Amino acid sequence: MSKPLGYYTSYTPGDDSLLEKVQEEYGSAFQKMSKREKLSILMILAGNIGAHLDEGVRGEIYAVARQMTDQLSLSDQAGIMEAIVSQVIRGQNAEPVHHS
Structure with missing residues (x-):
């Protein structure tokens, strides 16, 4: 986080x-904060936000x-996290893909 x-x-x-x-x-x-402390906060906040959503998880x-x-x-796991956080913040939600 380079910005305040x-x-x-x-x-x-x-x-x-x-x-x-x-x-x-x-x-x-x-x-x-250490990287682990930041990740712990991220995990807790993500869980809290997810708990407030009505959708289920497949x-x-x-x-x-x-x-x-x-x-x-x-590194790729962190990149996935960055992509998901960006999408959640910007409200980019795709409809679930249902495979037959």
Whole structure:
């Protein structure tokens, strides 16, 4: 994250919010967090957002995700994460493909 937290969120300096406290503690670009800590936050936030959606998850998606963790390099896994986060933020949702 090269841009400060306020670029991505509703944080405004001096607003005494949780975002301000997080920025003060961990840096405006989370530079005071390890990669593992950042990934933990990402996992928790993704789970929370997913829990608020009405859609279900097709069983095959779990199998695909398992194949990705087993067969893709860590770099490719990170690239998949970046692509998905970008699509979720920009609201790009495709209709599920149903295979016969």
